[in-house]
Amino acid sequence: MPKQIDNFIIMNPNDNCVTALKDISKGSQIQIKESSIIINQNISLGHKIALEDIKKGDLVKKYGHSIGIVTEDIKKGDWIHTHNLTSQYLKEVVKI
Amino acid sequence: MIKEFMGYQRSNGEVGIRNKIAIISSVVCVNHVVQQIADKVTGAVPITHPLGCGQFGPDYSNTLNTLIGLGKNPNVFGAVVVGLGCENISSRLIAKNIMKSKKPVEFFDLQEVKGGSPAAIEKGIILGNRISEEARELKREPFDFSHIVLGLECGGSDSISGISANPALGIISDRIVKFGGTSILAEFTEWIGTEHLLIRRAIDRSVAEQIHELLSGFLENLKDLGINFLGVQPTPGNIQGGLTTIEEKSLGSIAKAGKSPIQGLIQYTEKPKGKGLWLMIEPSLDVESMTGLAAVGANVIAMTTGRGSPCGNPVAPVIKICGNPKTCEWMAENIDVDVSSITKGENSVEELAEVLWLRMKKVLNGEKTQAEKLGFNDIAIWRNTAAPFQYMHCK
Numbered sequence: 001m002p003k004q005i006d007n008f009i010i011m012n013p014n015d016n017c018v019t020a021l022k023d024i025s026k027g028s029q030i031q032i033k034e035s036s037i038i039i040n041q042n043i044s045l046g047h048k049i050a051l052e053d054i055k056k057g058d059l060v061k062k063y064g065h066s067i068g069i070v071t072e073d074i075k076k077g078d079w080i081h082t083h084n085l086t087s088q089y090l091k092e093v094v095k096i
Numbered sequence: 097m098i099k100e101f102m103g104y105q106r107s108n109g110e111v112g113i114r115n116k117i118a119i120i121s122s123v124v125c126v127n128h129v130v131q132q133i134a135d136k137v138t139g140a141v142p143i144t145h146p147l148g149c150g151q152f153g154p155d156y157s158n159t160l161n162t163l164i165g166l167g168k169n170p171n172v173f174g175a176v177v178v179g180l181g182c183e184n185i186s187s188r189l190i191a192k193n194i195m196k197s198k199k200p201v202e203f204f205d206l207q208e209v210k211g212g213s214p215a216a217i218e219k220g221i222i223l224g225n226r227i228s229e230e231a232r233e234l235k236r237e238p239f240d241f242s243h244i245v246l247g248l249e250c251g252g253s254d255s256i257s258g259i260s261a262n263p264a265l266g267i268i269s270d271r272i273v274k275f276g277g278t279s280i281l282a283e284f285t286e287w288i289g290t291e292h293l294l295i296r297r298a299i300d301r302s303v304a305e306q307i308h309e310l311l312s313g314f315l316e317n318l319k320d321l322g323i324n325f326l327g328v329q330p331t332p333g334n335i336q337g338g339l340t341t342i343e344e345k346s347l348g349s350i351a352k353a354g355k356s357p358i359q360g361l362i363q364y365t366e367k368p369k370g371k372g373l374w375l376m377i378e379p380s381l382d383v384e385s386m387t388g389l390a391a392v393g394a395n396v397i398a399m400t401t402g403r404g405s406p407c408g409n410p411v412a413p414v415i416k417i418c419g420n421p422k423t424c425e426w427m428a429e430n431i432d433v434d435v436s437s438i439t440k441g442e443n444s445v446e447e448l449a450e451v452l453w454l455r456m457k458k459v460l461n462g463e464k465t466q467a468e469k470l471g472f473n474d475i476a477i478w479r480n481t482a483a484p485f486q487y488m489h490c491k
Contacts, residue, residue: 002259004441009259019255019338021439022421045422046255046338046402063258065293067344080340087341089289090315090326 012064099238123148133220165391167194181207242276247389254337254402258348260419261400270354289343408467
């Protein structure tokens with residue numbers, strides 16, 4: 001079940017990213033379980049933020065499934081988008 | 097079963113939620129005539145398109161069958177088909193096939209009418225009015241939801257659609273299936289990356305294999321043609337809206353189709369072979385997709401949108417559902433069901449699914465959608481013989 005925390009939504013307990021439900025300013029905080037995350041960039045509605053450090057080559061999970069493979073190291077609180085994430089399916093499964 | 101909505105009985109057993117007169121162009125050259133006939137006949141809608149001439153092989157059949165399918169749609173009471181007279185997709189051929197569904201159908205070619213376009217418009221209005229008078233005598237009767245064929249569509253998606261409007265629509269799609277109705281998910285390029293999940297829902301091994309062959313075959317075709325799909329999906333608007341990869345987009349997209357088992361795949365102009373949830377092979381342009389859904393018999397289409405879309409369909413009412421608070425405010429005139437309270441954290445997906453269900457029932461009973469009120473009759477026929485698609489026809 002998706003879980004809403006303040007202005008963010010986490011789609012599955014196994015996810016390592018959250019989605020912003022409104023525009024969020026850099027420096028805002030999000031409290032998830034015991035952990036406090038500081039947002040490192042301005043984030044637009046609908047965009048994703050890392051809940052933990054994610055290494056290059058690791059997967060980003062949303063809806064409980066992989067949505068892609070990380071192309072450069074991501075820090076906790078970073079904006080996740082096309083600059084640091086690409087399709088795992090196209091890269092590894094169909095090798096495009 | 098309890099009778100749940102008021103619809104129009106058709107002679108072939110199907111049920112319409114509208115009672116339209118379709119004025120159909122067989123060829124691009126008569127679009128202006130068709131538009132002007134439709135403007136003057138009560139209850140008429142124009143079906144115009146840029147094709148109909150010089151087509152051959154599967155491309156010819158696809159256009160022909162789409163136009164026939166639109167005329168046969170259960171929301172259509174009768175049709176007037178207009179041709180020019182020299183094209184290979186003739187008015188006669190379209191009309192004779194629509195007639196098989198026992199509807200009143202008239203047809204003529206502009207070149208056979210003395211006086212050119214003005215005379216053809218006048219002739220079309222007379223024929224259309226005759227059918228329209230007959231249509232007005234037919235009254236709505238009560239039917240159960242097993243007669244609903246729901247087309248599932250999303251357009252102008254952002255990452256908000258996947259967490260709000262799409263799962264809400266998924267609940268309604270499952271409900272229609274549970275009531276014995278039919279639901280159709282189109283836009284196969286937005287299933288890419290979720291193949292493993294769709295295959296698990298296939299009713300048998302053969303359907304699972306078809307899903308796999310479709311998606312892997314398509315991507316192989318692209319590779320052979322030197323096209324990198326990474327640059328195609330997600331679209332620039334999707335990316336701006338927060339969707340990063342095709343698998344993220346697809347996971348949100350397939351949420352529209354709920355959790356029901358997948359009965360099988362159908363071609364662009366092929367009717368589902370039974371009730372339940374079906375997948376239609378169609379590549380993901382909203383208007384092409386909705387034209388195809390209407391041509392295979394969808395009597396209502398539900399379209400989720402994040403960034404906003406105005407599109408409508410001449411025969412199947414299109415219900416727009418939006419979860420993006422900015423779009424709901426900015427494009428309120430194009431949105432039927434505002435589910436942005438999910439996004440704002442005020443309501444659950446389940447609660448808003450009920451709001452959508454109430455609105456859908458009103459639309460089934462005759463309440464106009466925003467696209468109907470605005471008079472949007474968009475048609476685009478998929479040219480499924482374009483290079484990446486040409487080897488994809490179902491075995």
